[in-house]
Amino acid sequence: MDQILAAEAGSTTARNLTITLFLIFVAVTLAITIWASRQTKTATDFYAGGRSFSGFQNGMAIGGDYMSAASFLGIAGLIALYGYDGFLYSIGFLVAWLVALLLVAELLRNSGRYTMADVLAFRMRQRPVRTAAAVSTITVSIFYLLAQMVGAGALVALLLGIKPGTTFLGMDADAAKIATIILVGALMIIYVTVGGMKGTTYVQIVKAFLLMGGAVIMTLLVLAKYKFNLSSLLGDAAASSGKGAAFLEPGLRYGVEVAGNSTQTFYNKMDLLSLGIALVLGTAGLPHILIRFYTVPTAKAARKSVLWAIGIIGTFYLLTLALGFGAAALVGGEAITAQDRAGNTAAPQLAQVLGVDFLGGDLGGATLLAIIAAVAFATILAVVAGLTLASSSSLAHDFYANVLKKGEASERQEVRVARISALVIGAVSIALSIFAQNLNVAFLVALAFAVAASGNLPAILYSLFWKRFNTSGAVWAIYGGLLAAVVLVFFSPVVSGAPTAMFPDHDWQWFPLSNPGLISIPFGFLCGWIGTLISKERDDEKYAELEVRALTGAGAH
Amino acid sequence: MSTDTPAPAASTPDRYLAVQRSDEFAGLRRALRGFVFPMTVAFFLWYALYVILSAYARDFMGTKLFGNINVALIFGLLQFVSTFLIAWLYSRHADRKIDPVADRIRDEIGEVTHGSDPRG
Secondary structure, three states, X not given: OHHHHHHHHHHHHHHHHHHHHHHHHHHHHHHHHHHHHHOOOOHHHHHHHHHOOOHHHHHHHHHHHHOOHHHHHHHHHHHHHHOOHHHHHHHHHHHHHHHHHHXXXXXHHHHOOOOHHHXXXXXXXXXXXXHHHHHHHHHHHHHHHHHHHHHHHHHHHHHOOOOOOOOEOOEOHHHHHHHHHHHHHHHXXXXXXXXXXXHHHHHHHXXXXXXXXXXXXXXXXXXXXXXXXXXXXXXXXXXXXXXXHHHHOOOOOOOOOOOOOHHHHHHHHHHHHHHHHHHHHHHHHOHHHHHHHHHOOOHHHHHHHHHHHHHHHHHHHHHHHHHHHHHHHHOOHHHHHHHOOOOOOHHHHHHHHHHHHHHHHHHHHHHHHHHHHHHHHHHHHHHHHHHHHHHHHHHHHXXXXXXXXXXXXXXXXXXXXXXXXXXXXXXXXHHHHHHOOOOOHHHHHHHHHHHHHHHHHHHHHHHHHOOOOOHHHXXXXXXXXXXXHHHHHHOOOOOEOOOOOOEOOOOOOOXXXXXXXXXXXXXXXXXXXXXXXXXXXXOHHHHHHHHHHHHHOOOOO | OOOOOOOOOOOOHHHHHHHHHOHXXXXXXXXXXXXXXXXXXXXXXXXXXXXXXXHHOHHHHOOEEEOOEEHHHHHHHHHHHHXXXXXXXXXXXXXXXXXXXXXXXXXXHOOOOOXXXXXX
């Protein structure tokens, strides 16, 4: 009885502390946002933070933009429950940065201005290409945004310890979810409309430091517990998972071998390859990542930011390895699935266990839990702000200014429309997230990556490197890749025809893979190629201008 | 205001065509593509090998090397090492072989770049 009371007191302390820390984060970031708004006067300030960030600052902001709750909570949870297979995600997410570093970042920085479409439409007819790019930017960003917001809603009940039958401020778990989605949405709208790119960037930098700090502390505690012997940590994790050595090998989650069903085994393995290719090719097509390269003054600074980003992101994913296996060993799979079937609470639960051990008693556990829970919310906020900015920039700069107004809008009008767009996109996302609360978060992220890799990346690479590429090719590549990804997912086991599907009671599934990348990415490249060849348009002079500007930085904004 | 064709009057499309056809620019393009294309193929194949082994060579990946450390873990960590290494190699290559040429050609084109913030 005493123990239960103590645990209850601990959870109340944790809840109050989480809320306090979160409010401090919100207060600090809002202060930064208001400060940033005073520095935001021109369109370049709003869209690109005045291009005044250093390579290091932008590298940290990229880390803050990229390391989403799906990375922090999702990958740690996957490793905690399925062992090695969670690590596959980290590797794909990291290696992907080489595509951005080697092929995209600097050339995009030199030849574009505010959005991804600036580069795609450089030598094309503006209206069709910008429309296509805006459609795909907003599609990718909204899927990703929904994933983050639904994730935030799902986490709040767990992180604040609102159990079925209990209430918090008069709200039960469901009401608290909706309240969280609205709160997160309102904050991201404020960051973006008030602070623009400057405010958003600083929010992301602060978050990157908090997240790294939290992950480093927890990793050190886990390793200290095992006297810095990785092998004994792994051994303990494998033992308490109940799966033995298989826990440390690929195959528990992806590419599962189904005994006696060679067809299913084949599909599972193809699915693993498909996931692998989508992860590695998706990053360099994510609009909210691409626009970050415009916040630095030169291509050299863009390169430096990617190098810093690779450093911080790589380090972070190495830490998640310790967090995931640490959670498996110290919390245990059963305790994790009892809280959340997908394992999203593995990292906070690990924090609690470590706190009890190292800080002493339930209070210590509650303290560390609260810190990590607050970091998780900060993580979500920084990512959704970046996504809202990317989609509102595209709506204002690509669609409003260049398609509707044919390039005749004034800078002031454009920025005003961008702010209104952020408000509208934020409001739409809040509404969609409330309806989409039961959607699988991983599914939304995978879809965003697949669309980015299938629709955006082919168009970007062809634009930068292929002289013959033209309007028709760009439009075909974007719509072809986008449609292929969306249609294949719609007919995949993720949506129907499987017990874990979105509609488990219906079955219109015919595409056997959960991730469409293996088919939709080559299809996007093929569409871009065919679309180019069936059109006679070809502008060697414009390509000369693009290539010279992209490679040398001449005439860069 | 919002279109992306701010090419100053001094640099007509002809100017860019002439630069693009110059030997110096061809050298710059070679220095860039000669590094990034083979490197992209290399890291992609190396990553693909890792994913394919994870799918099809489970016994090999599960081989224990020392303690509980198996091939799969080492292979995964090597992907981190290769990523860091390629990033470092590229940055060195760009500093030495790309930036000086790009700067020279840009100066020749004679345009002032915006926001030349020294903090880059």
